[in-house]
Amino acid sequence: MSVKEKYQPVLNMGEKMNVKDGYVEESGSKLRVGGTVNTLREKDLMWDEIKRIGGENPSDIEADIKVSNHQYYAKHTVKSGESLSKIAKAYYGKPMEYKRIFEANTDQLKDPDKIFPGQELTIPFPEGRSAQN
Numbered sequence: 157m158s159v160k161e162k163y164q165p166v167l168n169m170g171e172k173m174n175v176k177d178g179y180v181e182e183s184g185s186k187l188r189v190g191g192t193v194n195t196l197r198e199k200d201l202m203w204d205e206i207k208r209i210g211g212e213n214p215s216d217i218e219a220d221i222k223v224s225n226h227q228y229y230a231k232h233t234v235k236s237g238e239s240l241s242k243i244a245k246a247y248y249g250k251p252m253e254y255k256r257i258f259e260a261n262t263d264q265l266k267d268p269d270k271i272f273p274g275q276e277l278t279i280p281f282p283e284g285r286s287a288q289n
Contacts, residue, residue, distance in 0.1 A: 159187045159216050166205050166219075173198050176224070190220035196285065197230035197247070199223050226286070228260070230279040234271050247279050256280050 160167075160182045170178055170191060178191030193199050199221045210217055232243055240254035248256075258268040260280045265271065 158182065159185055163187055163189070163206070163209055163217055165209065166202060169202055169205055173202075185216055187217045188220075189217065190222075192222040192224050194223070194225050195228070195230050196223050196225075196281065197279070228278045229281045229285070232277045232279050234273050234275045234277060236273045238271065238273075240268050240271060243277070243279075248282055 160180065166189070167180060170189070170193075173193050175191035175193055179189065181188040193202065202219070202221055206214060206217060206219060230247065232247070234243075240257050241251035244253040244257055245251045247253075254268060257277060257279060258265055260278045264275060265277075271277070
């Protein structure tokens with residue numbers, strides 16, 4: 157199996173995310189990939205997939221993933237049955253972080269217990285993170 161085939165799920169993910177200025181170069185046993193995603197969340201998801209495939213510090217891939225949007229971590233479209241605490245758990249791993257999401261969306265939310273399918277919520281950066289890191 158070539159290193160490109162090994163990391164094909166990462167390349168597929170990049171296509172689904174519409175990576176801009178993307179490139180893939182295979183040289184011997186090393187893969188070099190890069191491009192620009194919209195949000196830090198997308199970058200995090202791509203790195204999670206790289207690490208899932210290649211381990212915590214893979215030596216057979218070099219990835220240069222840039223972020224174009226520096227305003228928020230992600231956008232989330234509310235689905236039926238979701239709550240702010242469920243959304244916070246999905247993005248931050250902590251349900252009580254729902255307050256951060258609520259505060260970032262007071263332009264459309266007046267009560268943290270009242271969200272509706274189809275609403276597009278801004279997900280602020282996790283504590284200590286920004287689009288630069």
